């Protein structure tokens with residue numbers, strides 16, 4: 001017995017939420033059974049952070065940095081978030097997009113451990129027990145991020161490797177908006193994978209069969225939803241990176257009964273709405289008068305079309321008029337109503353075949369360039385995953401059509417983006433009002449420096465989630481999404497030439513707090529709030545977890 005005890009790492013050093021390593025005082029070390037198990041120095045969190053940051057700096061690649069931070073996350077959560085928060089613009093691209101995409105591709109090879117919950121379609125009887133192992137009660141969980149990893153970023157199906165998109169999204173929730181790290185759960189729904197590389201990789205850690213589909217898939221998602229909602233009735237259920245055929249169906253089918261949020265549809269739609277609102281500040285136009293072309297009409301693209309057309313309706317258009325100001329271009333070209341087998345999320349915006357009968361075609365399709373020439377869009381969005389799709393010709397045609405087009409190539413990661421700003425800004429002669437999904441450097445053209453905002457849902461969903469939690473919102477309403485978008489756009493001053501359309505990542509905590517207040521107000525206005533607060537600004541501040549050691553070691 002003795003031998004076992006002395007060779008075991010003490011519990012206080014193993015629990016990442018309680019561990020404070022060399023910051024434990026001597027009295028705490030004694031109380032927690034750590035006497036003699038740490039070097040003599042007693043450090044502050046700042047001293048530890050300085051060492052960790054130096055260690056991080058010695059990692060040779062972003063992927064190595066990701067793995068270093070991942071291990072730190074599993075060792076000492078306070079220190080991890082301290083580091084993240086102190087260096088957010090530098091580290092967000094490491095723990096999140098784009099590096100998380102590389103990490104996911106390597107995940108089974110790099111696997112050490114993770115606190116995520118893995119739910120296997122082959123063991124539905126384990127779903128409840130898997131959550132119960134966490135030892136959390138009905139009031140203990142604010143948020144669960146789940147992914148079935150069918151459409152990770154723009155890199156497709158990564159099966160159980162996609163676990164880290166849930167982990168990464170949660171890290172951003174905590175870093176950006178102070179969601180309490182102990183009150184959140186990352187979940188992977190392992191329904192198999194159609195990724196042949198994974199299925200033939202001896203290291204692959206997930207279920208080694210094709211994705212289940214049909215009723216078996218639907219039943220498993222329903223089981224997840226009902227179990228999570230029953231065990232953690234206050235939790236917001238965030239869906240991430242589901243495939244296009246499932247994402248919308250799951251959201252629409254369950255929005256009435258569950259506190260459910262789809263980030264790729266709703267979060268992306270809202271951050272794009274924020275970019276558009278800022279762009280309209282520059283052009284001094286109404287959203288009601290916009291013409292939107294979406295290239296890549298999947299989950300994100302149609303979510304964006306929904307949000308922008310909903311805003312047109314709020315600005316006075318009928319739903320039919322709003323839909324008539326949207327054009328979708330997908331693999332088979334411009335989406336028109338004579339196409340066979342259109343998915344429902346595209347058919348809502350299909351153009352009448354009659355209207356486009358005389359438009360020029362290439363190989364029978366109306367391509368993006370033609371659509372841009374014909375429509376003269378005021379807003380062009382890219383969510384296609386097709387790198388380079390916004391060619392010089394397309395950008396020039398866009399600028400020939402309107403004075404200051406809004407240009408949003410949003411595909412992630414960088415290897416998928418439709419065009420980089422350092423190309424598009426000169427091609428547009430500085431006219432395009434741009435934002436992109438990944439962090440990029442400013443572009444100087446003709447004496448003006450253009451700061452490119454990051455139209456990534458990460459600038460929006462953390463504040464949205466925090467606001468929903470503070471309000472105890474039963475649903476995420478369109479009003480809450482628009483409030484979030486308006487609050488984000490309200491934080492930028494676009495009067496200077498080249499100004500960013502979105503607030504900078506370095507202000508993300510403050511920006512998220514502003515979003516949270518607006519969202520909680522909208523939740524109350526829409527009648528979905530279950531908690532009221534005398535002073536909402538203070539309530540939001542109080543709800544934001546800070547990376548600092550609690551008074552008494554061992555307390556969380």
Ligand SMILES: NC(=O)c1ccc[n+]([C@@H]2O[C@H](COP(=O)([O-])OP(=O)(O)OC[C@H]3O[C@@H](n4cnc5c(N)ncnc54)[C@H](O)[C@@H]3O)[C@@H](O)[C@H]2O)c1
Pocket residue numbers: 151152153154155241243244263264268271295296297298299300301329330331332382383384385386410411412413416436437438455456457458
């Ligand atoms: N910036 C953000 O916040 C954000 C949010 C969500 C998604 N995204 C990005 O958007 C992209 C799409 O994500 P998704 O979840 O919507 O994926 P998705 O698979 O649901 O949609 C992609 C769509 O592009 C279409 N497409 C593929 N090749 C095409 C081509 N050659 N021409 C025209 N259309 C083509 C597909 O048919 C599909 O409809 C990804 O790169 C993702 O990272 C960005």
Ligand SMILES: O=C(O)C[C@H](O)C(=O)O
Pocket residue numbers: 096097152153154241263264412456457458
């Ligand atoms: O995860 C991101 O970086 C944004 C978005 O959710 C995506 O799927 O690309």
Ligand SMILES: [Mg+2]
Pocket residue numbers: 153240241263264
């Ligand atoms: Mg996503």
